[in-house]
Amino acid sequence: MNIPLAEKIRPKTLDEIVGQTHLMGEGKPLRRIIESGTIPNLIFYGPSGVGKTTIARFIAENANMTMYKLNGTSASVADIKNIIAETEMLSGMNGILLYLDEIQYLNKKQQQSLLEYIENGSITLISSTTENPYFYVYNAIISRSTVFEFKPVTPQQIQPAIRRAFDLMAEDIGVSLTLEDGVIEHIARGCGGDVRKSINTVELCVLSAERDEENGRTVKMETVRQLTQRSNMRYDREGDEHYDILSALQKSIRGSDENAALHYAARLIEAGDIISLCRRLLVIASEDVGLAYPMAAVITKACVDSALQLGLPEARIPLAEAIIMLATSPKSNSAESAIDAALAVVRSSGALDFPRHLQNKHFDGAEAQVRGQHYLYPHDYPNHWVQQQYLPDALIGQVYYHYGDNKSEQAAKAYWQKIKGGR
Known part of the structure; x- marks a missing residue:
């Protein structure tokens, strides 16, 4: 079976785990829990490719418990019942650890079926989700679990994993690799804090690298640029990231920081989402500038109309005009x-x-005291x-x-x- 490089390179020790130093650094809470050997119910929340599955698997594989894995996208009530049945078997004497990936896709009934067994300790649940668990996970499960938030990994933290990936890839296919200057740094920057995406990019770079006469391969910057273009955009129009960007945009304009506002707007434009950007700018014109500069609403509407008529890439220009005008205008929320x-x-x-x-x-009735x-x-x-x-x-x-x-x-x-x- 052809195992993806990202699967082969998964860490074997805690020190090989990339990023999440606020959770996994020496003396940090999650690391202390793992090292204690006593695992409570855990929920890992954060964007994809930042180590949630890696750490959950590491815990599960090193626990002295019978381990089962389910994915919320495909798990059924029958799957859950089969695991629950194991709690009364010999295999479940030391407890069962259930690793449930993408728990947000389980419906309420499916999640409720786990409650009794989580409560009495016969099942320990480790789950991961890319969505805010306080919106998508049943409250009774949250109240019985500890939630840890994972954050995007910095380019500096990703670089060691990329180097290991190149070494492992070269060893697997039996070639010597030459990397042009800046290749590792460009991949680390270009994958938006997603370790899995960066490792997948390494695999593509090696497979598409130019061969030389001595069975070697050279990974060139031009190839890397082509494979990483636009890949640094972490954006989901239905997810938390979408609303986080819009919130950051509005708060930057409200705070009169035009440069930060342009940054968040650029992320929306790069993702092709000018509709959300236009709607939020119309709100900001009245909510945050308001009566301090009443013409802001008129100017913003004109810029938005122009952007929608022009489409991208030209739409970026009137949108930038509106953003800078709103950010540099006096502010009032009095209305x-x-x-x-x-x-x-x-x-x-x-x-x-x-x-x-x-x-x-109208005519007064007969009962009116004042006509x-x-x-x-x-x-x-x-x-x-x-x-x-x-x-x-x-x-x-x-x-x-x-x-x-x-x-x-x-x-x-x-x-x-x-x-x-x-x-």
Whole structure:
């Protein structure tokens, strides 16, 4: 059987594991748990290719327990029941360790079938997932497990694994390899923190390398560039990474850091997702710039319309214009705060009566104590304003909107203070 290089190179010791030093470094929590020999229920959460499966397998294979492996994409209730049945057999006397990859694909019923056996300790569960377990894993399983978050591996941490992969590949196919300068560093940078992807790239580089007359092969930078192009984009439109990038974009613009905002926007553009980028920019224009620069919403809409009409690659230009404009504009969230405050009162107080003079014109009933609408038309008065009640009686004096401390809103505040006589 042709075993993939990424499978052959899996670490045999804890010190060979790449990255995750916040979990696996000397004295770190997960390493201490593994070295203790007593394994609790564990959930590993993080992007693909960062060591979740490697560490889970390492724990399982070195535990003094009967081990079973299931994958959430293909496991059935029958598979789980078969493993549970083993708990009463001789093979299950020391306990059963179930390694469950991609647990997020198991439905609630499948996950619930494990609960009793996790609870009494006859099954120890080690599961891995690329999705946030607090959204996708049954709460009762989470409450009985320890969740560890795995992070993308840095290029510097990946380089030793790439070197080992080249050595192993050369040994397997019986050739001498020559690497042009920068090959290892380029692969490490170009695979977006995904160790598995970098090892797969090594395999492709060797297989496609130019042969010389002495049964040697040379891996050239041009080949590496072709094989790693766009591979550094870690992006899933339905996953956490998608929302993390959009969140980072908005928070960078809100924080007036145009360079960081351009970085996250570039990641969305490179992934071809200008729809999500456009929608988020429209939100930011009103939520974060708002009344400090009201034209921001108009300009952003124009840039978004242009981008959608142009398509990529030209769309990047009006989108960059909107991003830089929003990031460098004064900021105000006064409109958002005002409408949220109004919504909170409406939800708590319900539908209150209107002041009579604000109602649509209609005849008064016989029971009306005051007849006639008596509405004062502001345009008939100086400065187009006249004092009269607008809020329902129960809310007289209620304030939702507070002027922001930016030039635009302070100018409006000064104007109305003058017109309303300091009210």
